[in-house]
Amino acid sequence: MMWLVILAAAAGTLALRLSFLVAGRHLKLPAWTTRITDLVFPVAIAALLGATLRGVATGGLGDFVALLAGMVVTGLIARRGRSILLAMGAGLATVFVTGLIAVAFAAGTP
Amino acid sequence: MTTTLISPPVPETPAWRAGAQAMVPLMLAVTPQGLTLGLALGQMPTGRLAAWATSSLIYSGSAQLALVSAYVGGAGLTAIVVALVINARLLFYSAAMAPLWRDRPLGWRVLAGYLLIDPSYVLAQEKRREPAYYLGGAVVLWIWWQLVTGAGVLMPSVVPDLKVLSAAAPLCFVALLTGAVKDRRSLTAAGTAAVGGAALATLPGSAGLAVAMIAGVAAGSVIRTGKKVSS
Structure with missing residues (x-):
């Protein structure tokens, strides 16, 4: 039964992926959908980011602040047109350092 | 007598290799998700092979976890529906790429479509006129996804502490959003x-x-x- 469920979901997913690529000449999206295709990617990424942040926020303030600091650094570097790898590397370093500071601060707090 | 020095032409990086190189930061970003997903799938009472098979058959992290979790919860049909709802965005990715890949052979379009997922869509949007660039990155990402989820499923003891690395995904989201x-x-x-x-x-x-x-x-x-x- 499990395999049946997996195969059905796999077939449905493949159909979603291939629909317009294979049958594009016969399928026509309504006009309004063509106006929103450029929004799909930023919206999907933003929704995932929001859900991830919610998860981190429930984990502890120190982790949340460290991640926020890393996100600011990553965003600023990426905004300046640098590579994603460089932006992420700087962001990860910021998360690491800010996390250490948060731990030290928490340890010093009575 | 004068001599003219002509420097030899610098070989250009093939498009597929450039695509594979451009995929590296995105691979780093999906690694924590792949490992944790693999760990979670490996603990499901569905059998490790079935759980890991979702990586190649469905190839979409959030949908894989939702499908297996819903199935374990006792809802077979709901599991399928949930996976398809999560993957509905792939329909739009397909629609967005169809005009650009219309003239490619059918086999190429099937392969490219199967490999279509968020990070590979980023690459496809980056260089919309270079199909080899897309395929280079998409194939490397697929292989990497099988490896990291497989490591989580089959060898949970080798999965490292993900505390800092788990920040890679949201940071990658921020970097991608900045461009999008x-x-x-x-x-x-x-x-x-x-x-x-x-x-x-x-x-x-x-x-x-x-x-x-x-x-x-x-x-x-x-x-x-x-x-x-x-x-």
Whole structure:
């Protein structure tokens, strides 16, 4: 039964992926959908980011602040047109350092 | 007598290799998700092979986890529906790429479509006229996804502490969003989706993600002007 469920979901997913690529000449999206295709990617990424942040926020303030600091650094570097790898590397370093500071601060707090 | 020095032509990096190289940061970003997903799948009472098979058959992290979790919860049909709702965005990716790949052979389009997922879609959008660039990155990502989820499923003891590495995914999202948000319309859409994603994160079966995405698209589509976001 499990395999049946997996195969059905796999077939449905493949159909979603291939629909317009294979049958594009016969399928026509309504006009309004063509106006929103450029929004799909930023919206999907933003929704995932929001859900991830919610998860981190429930984990502890120190982790949340460290991640926020890393996100600011990553965003600023990426905004300046640098590579994603460089932006992420700087962001990860910021998360690491800010996390250490948060731990030290928490340890010093009575 | 004068001699003219002609420097030898610098060989250009093949497009597929350039695509594979461009995929590296995105691979880093999906690694924590792949490992943790593999760990979670490996603990499901469905059998490790079935759980890992979702990596190649469905090839979409959030949908894989939702499918297996819903099935273990006793809802076979719901599991399929949830997976398809989460993957509904792939329909739009397919529609967006169809005009660009229309003239490629059928086999190529089937392979390219099978490999279509968020990071590979980023690459496809980056160089829309270079199919080899897309395939180079997409194939490398697929192989990497099988390896990292497989490591989590089959060898949970080798999975490292993910505390710092787990920040890679949200940081990658930020870097990608920075490039994707180009005007007030996309900023409104992304902002709405982010707030919705955070607010609705606790809804069952990742339904919050779907609702947040729909809200984001709706909010963005009511903005008509394409005023640029200043850098």
